[in-house]
Amino acid sequence: MRFRNLDRYRVRREWDRYEGNALRDLFRTLRTRFLERNRPATAFRSLDLGSGPGRFAPSIGARAGSTVLVDLSLEALRAATIGLRSARGDRFAFVRGDARKLPFSSGAFDQAVVLGNLLGVSGNALGSTVLEIDRVVAPDGHLIIEIVPGAGDRCAYLARLPPGAVRRVLGSPHGWLTARIEREGFRPSRPAPHSREQFRRISLDEIRGLLGARWTPREILAVAPALGFDPQRLEAVRTDPDAWERLLLLEEELGHAPARWANAASLLVAFDRIDAERGLRPSHAER
Numbered sequence: 001m002r003f004r005n006l007d008r009y010r011v012r013r014e015w016d017r018y019e020g021n022a023l024r025d026l027f028r029t030l031r032t033r034f035l036e037r038n039r040p041a042t043a044f045r046s047l048d049l050g051s052g053p054g055r056f057a058p059s060i061g062a063r064a065g066s067t068v069l070v071d072l073s074l075e076a077l078r079a080a081t082i083g084l085r086s087a088r089g090d091r092f093a094f095v096r097g098d099a100r101k102l103p104f105s106s107g108a109f110d111q112a113v114v115l116g117n118l119l120g121v122s123g124n125a126l127g128s129t130v131l132e133i134d135r136v137v138a139p140d141g142h143l144i145i146e147i148v149p150g151a152g153d154r155c156a157y158l159a160r161l162p163p164g165a166v167r168r169v170l171g172s173p174h175g176w177l178t179a180r181i182e183r184e185g186f187r188p189s190r191p192a193p194h195s196r197e198q199f200r201r202i203s204l205d206e207i208r209g210l211l212g213a214r215w216t217p218r219e220i221l222a223v224a225p226a227l228g229f230d231p232q233r234l235e236a237v238r239t240d241p242d243a244w245e246r247l248l249l250l251e252e253e254l255g256h257a258p259a260r261w262a263n264a265a266s267l268l269v270a271f272d273r274i275d276a277e278r279g280l281r282p283s284h285a286e287r
Contacts, residue, residue: 021231021234022235022238023229023231025238026224026247026251027223027266028055030223030248030251030255031223031268034144034270035056035059035113035144036059037270038218038219039061040061040062040110042062044061044065044110045061045065045068045110045111046060046061047108048068048069049102049113049114050071050072050099050118051071052071052073053079054092056113057080066092067092067093068093068094068095068109070095072096077095099118099122099133100122100132102132107141109138110142111137111142112133113145114133114144114145115146117146117147119202120148130207140273142270142271142273143211143215143271143273144268144269145271147202148202148265149201149203149263150201150263150264150265151189151263151265152188152225152229152264152265153187153228153263154186154187154224154226154228154229154230155186155254157181158181158226158227158233163236164236166233167240168243171242178250186260204262204267207269214274215273217270220256220258220261220267220269221268221269222255222267223251224251224255224265225255225260226247228265
């Protein structure tokens with residue numbers, strides 16, 4: 001598998017995938033905010049599966065807990081080891097491993113995080129990979145996954161405005177803006193090209209079917225349905241910190257709407273696992 005033999009250049013490219021322009025900043029920030037909202041409150045042991053060079057590891061797991069980064073690529077893990085030294089590096093461990101057969105005991109982790117569409121590139125091993133992830137999570141644990149159900153979409157109203165007008169209209173009364181967006185609807189995005197690595201789209205219903213009734217979603221977010229893959233307008237908004245913050249809030253509001261999930265180019269889902277004896281563990285917001 002090509003992910004096992006990534007060289008330093010490919011690992012650097014993976015890191016840069018979330019850095020360098022407004023589009024990458026948007027995707028990185030929305031993922032980081034999602035992880036922070038669903039960060040365990042107590043000293044948990046977390047798993048960052050398919051971690052790559054550790055881009056999101058600082059936002060995974062409880063701040064007082066420990067996180068194990070697992071990846072097929074030794075070069076990616078080396079980069080993560082170096083990059084996380086300044087981020088309380090003592091709470092991170094690094095393991096070279098395969099998601100299809102994890103070298104951990106059952107129930108070893110209180111939270112597992114699977115970003116980067118790892119499940120979408122698992123091919124015929126999708127079902128067994130999901131079962132393996134399920135196996136290593138504790139009975140009342142948590143799971144965050146990223147899947148790619150569709151090609152993505154963006155709101156038609158913002159897409160037809162000039163870039164400067166998009167920046168200005170974000171300062172409009174929120175209720176007026178969201179009503180206008182819903183009235184004009186959404187159009188398909190023109191997504192950035194994927195790598196040549198073959199992957200399959202996975203719907204929310206499919207992943208819920210594979211996980212079974214023991215897992216219930218706590219938060220579901222379609223990433224960037226407002227401006228989608230629209231670098232020109234995003235760059236204009238990025239120059240205004242207030243407009244950028246309003247865009248992030250708008251993206252999250254639209255992304256939480258079930259109508260946006262089926263065609264999302266990236267869908268983030270945070271699950272809670274039901275302990276049959278104690279019932280559903282309270283959400284972090286309820287603690």
